[in-house]
Amino acid sequence: MKALVLEDINRLKIKEIPVPQVNEDQVLLKVFTCSLCRTDAKMYQQGQRDLVLPRVLGHEICGRIDGDKFIVWPGNSCKNCEMCQTGQENLCDEMQVLGFHCDGGLAEYVCVSKECLFPVPESLPENIACMAELLACGINALEMANVFKGQSVLIYGGGAAGLLMALAALSRDAKPYILEINPDKLKKSKAFRRETGIEDVSNDMQFDVAINAASSIETLTDGISRVKKGGTFCIYSGFTGDSSVSSKLLNEIHYRQLTLIGAYGCKSNQMKEALDILDKYQSQVRLLIEEIINLEQVPEALERVLSGHVFKYVVEFNK
Ligand SMILES: [Zn+2]
Ligand SMILES: [Zn+2]
Structure with missing residues (x-):
């Protein structure tokens, strides 16, 4: 499959890599859209605390499994620690995040834990649904405040x-x-x-x-x-x-x-609320798309993301 791999800081390459193998808790999601985040741009240029290289970046993901549309909560927590047990799984020390610790959505396929999938209403297009993660982080801030x-x-x-x-x-x-x-x-x-x-x-x-x-x-x-x-x-x-x-x-x-x-990151239940909001405000959220791009255009787009003057770049895989 085609993937965008961050091999090292400042070295981002389109590569042909094997389709990832799922374990018993995971499913293989065919990626339709993945929006770019400021953190992706920072990882590309200077690395990040949780980044493990080499890595397929991308944590704002929408895709399909057997025709059904899903978004992904990009975290994967241990479920046993005090934070996980008290509904603060975004603070789990064992947290593994797609696009940080394990391969993310800037590839044709991504391995995802089943419990991290949230069904997307058919009425909500993939190029808007992928913004659910960023919105969920905002919801988390409102909840914390x-x-x-x-x-x-x-x-x-x-x-x-x-x-x-x-x-x-x-x-x-x-x-x-x-x-x-x-x-x-x-x-x-x-x-x-x-x-x-x-x-x-x-x-x-x-x-x-x-x-x-x-x-x-x-x-x-x-x-x-x-x-x-x-x-x-x-x-x-x-x-x-x-x-x-x-x-x-x-x-x-x-x-x-x-x-x-x-407030840091988001919790899985906030993804569902984010989807409802995106569905309700579809036409307004569309105004936040800077440009729909393909995988080859990502390195250049990340440079512009760092300038801080652009809205959301959405990578579409059938583009
Ligand atoms: Zn992000
Ligand atoms: Zn935990």
Whole structure:
């Protein structure tokens, strides 16, 4: 089969490799679409904590088995540890992730654990369904921040991750606001924001919850100042660079009784909720597709993903 293999940092090759062999817990999924994530681009250029080389990348996968359409929760946890037993399998130390520890979806076929498959409604096209994983990560952030009906949620970053998170907030009847400092990116999301009714942020607004879908440390300092007393800031995106946090900022958390919480990845049950949201907002989510590409175009697309100015590249295998 044809696969895109990351042989080493900065060395990505289209190769002919054997179709993978499944074990008794797995099934072979024929990949139809796999969308590219910023993490794929980072792995390509600088590696990643959980990356084991050589590797077929790709963890935002939609495919078919015997004609039925599925998306994939890319994790595979041990099911026995304290984290797994308490419904926090995304924190399992033994976690094996498709496209990180084992081969992912940028290939014609991928081996998937049966329990990681979620059926996709026939009405939902593969090139939208593959975004379920990214959306599920946004749902996880909203759950960690305990966002409920009627709350205002400030989301830093108007890329696909932030905009999908905003959709998830809308679907739980919260009020999302997007803060994007790059005017080009803001312009790019204009149609999406208009069609979904996501409002702009005015300077003096205060929010129940703030979440960063952007990696600058300023999102934290600014976000802490913009949440109401008793509010929550959720760290969804890891921070880049080496910055220290001032005690003045920490005292803000103390005096105003704020909650600071982290969110990383997603849990399998959040994939199902993500599918329902994608199905409901199909026409809007379509606006987040930068381009539908083939496997050969991936290395070039990953370069552009790193620029941070593009929406989702979706690799289609019959293209
Ligand atoms: Zn990802
Ligand atoms: Zn575990």
